[in-house]
Amino acid sequence: MKPARFDYLRAGTLAEAHATLAAEGEDARVLAGGQSLVPMLSMRMARPKVLIDIMHLPQLAKIESDVNTIHIGAGVRQAKLLAWPEIHERQPLLAAALPWVGHAQTRSRGTICGSVAHADPSAEIPLVLLALKGAIHLSSRQKQRRVSAIDFFTGMMSTARNDDELIEAVEAPCRAPGHGYAFREFGRRHGDFAIVACAAVAHADGVRLAIGGVADCPAVRDYPDLTGTALDDALDEFAWELDARDDLHATESFRRNLVRQLGRAAIEEARRCRA
Template sequence: MKPAPFDFVRAETLAEALETLARSGEDGRVLAGGQSFVPMLNMRLARPGVLVDIMGVAELRGLDVAKGVLRVGSGVRQVELARWPDLDTRLPLLAAAIPYIGHVQTRSRGTVCGSLAHADPSAELPLALIALEGEIHLRTKKARRTVVARDFFLGMMATALQPGEMIEAVSFPLRRAGEGFGFREVARRHGDYAVVACAAVAGPSGIRLAVGGVGDVPALRSMPDPASGDLEDALNDFAWALDAREDLHATPRYRRELVRRLGREAIEEAMRCRS
């Protein structure tokens, strides 16, 4: 199939992109890497009236560290984040998760913020952002606002983005003293979307576990220390609270079992890796 007709604007500045989106209203959509959005266009699951290509906007291509976070502009490709020199030491959860995102070819084109805007509940980047308690920076022609990750994802491929608004950047909190991280995923094949993925963060303030691939949005919950003997019950309660879906890849029962198994493995890894 081919996309429904639309107007195409290749923005050269952020101001031009925002002006075009403001004029377009609900008909405007942003195109970045296009690895998820272009197939939706071809299948006519998305029918924008105006498509704004932002990959020529230099202002959106930055990777900047400030105030304990890595700020990633909406034009930064996934491969650029993967090659950030300090990723292994300062954002080890992302270093563990990125190799599971699609394949080398898709990571070389796909953007970090594009994956967040697409909001697939099985995708690794939304899961990692929620586990790290990161933030998404949104902008229109007239205003800026920041949304915490847990409030940004509203449902399957549904977000808090408003008409005329775009993601300007995302902030990933950097590793703090005493924190450890764990990541586990099961998929039909490497590079496929996760059947279930678990991301754990263990630090001085406690343990939190994020789970993707089960419900319509990634979910986050505090977990007890494995040494307390309460972890199995807590994981079981979490698994049953997730409203696991059934599809051609897995039954709800299988997904809940993966939450229990992968969740424990991710938490144990995070506890071992605390610095």
């Protein structure tokens, strides 16, 4: 379990990182916290020619926020965001989901943007960005662009990032007045990848529910303020549409049932928080 050979570049400037990405394309991989990438290297499931370490670029290590949005730079570790004193006030859904990301001993090194780049179908951070209508800021030598979360996650560990791009930051809206937020997850053990994770945002016109762990990438639905059997039916339809599959840890039917039950619990809690 030792990695194959690769070059290592500790980027001193963003331009240097961009230039290497432009030159090497898919043979280059950005290294941030390394909590997902390094095991893939050790198992030789990832075979880059060069790793670009972006953790020494101070401009990427920032959490910036105004009244509307939070910008989380690519160098921000999960533990840093969780410990940010304003996180609960600024965005309670992120605050609720972060303790479910791995363990304290991996959050200390793992980054928010690294989790987004890795795009594991059961990861919490992509799910939350999707629920919040967040966005991903990509940059390359040529240009910068902002991709909404719904367009970014395209499938099983695949994203809309081009080979010459890196994620500079992700953006999430701040808590909005009159909105309520809730997060629910079930895994085999605490700290495991989710069998089903639900993020709900309740607003004046209804509710937005994102589900992770079931389909190839997190999925989201917007509902008007449904209640009773109408909500049951909507959740049931969502559960079936996710095309759940059996695996070692759960059956498809079990996953659908958790979508119905945890989804409903998340929606109800988000509504209570809205009030």
